[in-house]
Amino acid sequence: MIYTVTLNPSIDYIVEVEDIELGGLNRMQRDLKLPGGKGINVSRVLNQLQVGNTATGFLGGFTGRFIADWLAEEQISSDFVMIAKDTRINIKLKSGEETEINGAGPEISAAEAEALLQKVAGVKPGDIVILSGSVPPSLRGDFYSRLISVCRQRGAEFVIDTTGHALNEALVQRPLLVKPNHHELAELFGVNISTREEIITYGRKLLEAGAQHVLVSMAGEGALFISEQGVWHASAPSGTVKNSVGAGDSMIAGFIGTFTLTGDPLEAFQMGVASGSATAFSDDLATREYIERLRPMIVITQL
Ligand SMILES: Nc1ncnc2c1ncn2[C@@H]1O[C@H](COP(=O)(O)OP(=O)(O)O)[C@@H](O)[C@H]1O
Numbered sequence: 001m002i003y004t005v006t007l008n009p010s011i012d013y014i015v016e017v018e019d020i021e022l023g024g025l026n027r028m029q030r031d032l033k034l035p036g037g038k039g040i041n042v043s044r045v046l047n048q049l050q051v052g053n054t055a056t057g058f059l060g061g062f063t064g065r066f067i068a069d070w071l072a073e074e075q076i077s078s079d080f081v082m083i084a085k086d087t088r089i090n091i092k093l094k095s096g097e098e099t100e101i102n103g104a105g106p107e108i109s110a111a112e113a114e115a116l117l118q119k120v121a122g123v124k125p126g127d128i129v130i131l132s133g134s135v136p137p138s139l140r141g142d143f144y145s146r147l148i149s150v151c152r153q154r155g156a157e158f159v160i161d162t163t164g165h166a167l168n169e170a171l172v173q174r175p176l177l178v179k180p181n182h183h184e185l186a187e188l189f190g191v192n193i194s195t196r197e198e199i200i201t202y203g204r205k206l207l208e209a210g211a212q213h214v215l216v217s218m219a220g221e222g223a224l225f226i227s228e229q230g231v232w233h234a235s236a237p238s239g240t241v242k243n244s245v246g247a248g249d250s251m252i253a254g255f256i257g258t259f260t261l262t263g264d265p266l267e268a269f270q271m272g273v274a275s276g277s278a279t280a281f282s283d284d285l286a287t288r289e290y291i292e293r294l295r296p297m298i299v300i301t302q303l
């Protein structure tokens with residue numbers, strides 16, 4: 001079974017304003033409310049790919065109910081800890097370019113945190129737990145570490161998509177996959193990265209630190225896949241970007257969904273890039289049909 005864990009879900013409120021005027025009254029041309037949070041996005045794309053999975057994490061209040069209802073409507077299995085406070089709302093402002101304003105996240109009580117650890121302790125050998133996104137500030141800094149230790153003790157694999165210290169700490173526990181984008185990779189090592197060679201150098205460091213597979217996404221420039229077997233580049237197809245929110249999460253879903261079915265990392269890589277791009281070219285997340293249409297356009301080259 002695949003589980004996704006979203007510690008900090010969100011309603012993604014996507015707002016389009018032509019030529020925003022800061023300090024003035026602006027009117028929206030279009031707006032859209034979508035369930036968000038990285039693990040929830042992964043679950044929704046896995047579901048499109050007909051890969052069974054259960055979404056867990058924390059949900060609360062009217063915003064939490066919106067997300068729970070949406071997942072139920074899409075027939076995605078979910079098993080969240082219901083919390084007292086409201087799940088956050090993240091604003092994705094489109095006015096020429098995309099500006100994101102993400103909430104910090106609600107307070108999680110010690111009992112609520114404990115309840116999630118208990119749920120995750122139910123995983124079994126062979127399960128894959130995908131841990132994605134930010135950690136609400138009220139949770140202890142080592143919360144991901146604790147979840148990962150529980151997964152490892154139970155014989156489950158894990159994937160982690162987060163940044164900074166939590167990602168660094170996770171590497172020694174041998175994640176099946178990590179997927180920073182090239183900006184996050186540079187930030188992680190406190191360097192400026194401007195060439196593909198530099199991305200490969202720092203991507204390899206993640207492998208040396210313990211990751212089993214490394215994907216570095218580069219938006220319209222495609223992605224790099226780095227494993228013990230070598231380094232590959234995948235092109236991204238060209239198209240009109242409608243909403244790149246969730247492109248990285250879609251890539252993780254495409255990769256893991258295919259890898260668990262076929263065990264072939266390059267096929268998984270191709271599917272990951274197709275899923276990311278299909279999301280970037282859609283208002284909501286990618287559909288299976290769109291992913292399948294883009295898949296043959298992704299050219300993979302060994303470097
Ligand atoms: N402008 C784009 N054109 C084509 N594909 C894109 C574009 N933006 C994102 N993608 C696809 O989605 C993947 C992940 O996007 P990226 O923006 O790098 O991740 P994240 O959302 O984590 O920042 C890319 O590797 C690519 O396949």
Ligand SMILES: O=P(O)(O)OC[C@H]1O[C@](O)(COP(=O)(O)O)[C@@H](O)[C@@H]1O
Nearest residue numbers: 036037038090133134246247248249
């Ligand atoms: O937990 P964080 O880091 O605040 O990110 C949450 C945001 O990331 C998203 O999951 C999108 O992530 P990606 O664009 O990296 O795939 C949004 O749905 C959500 O608003």
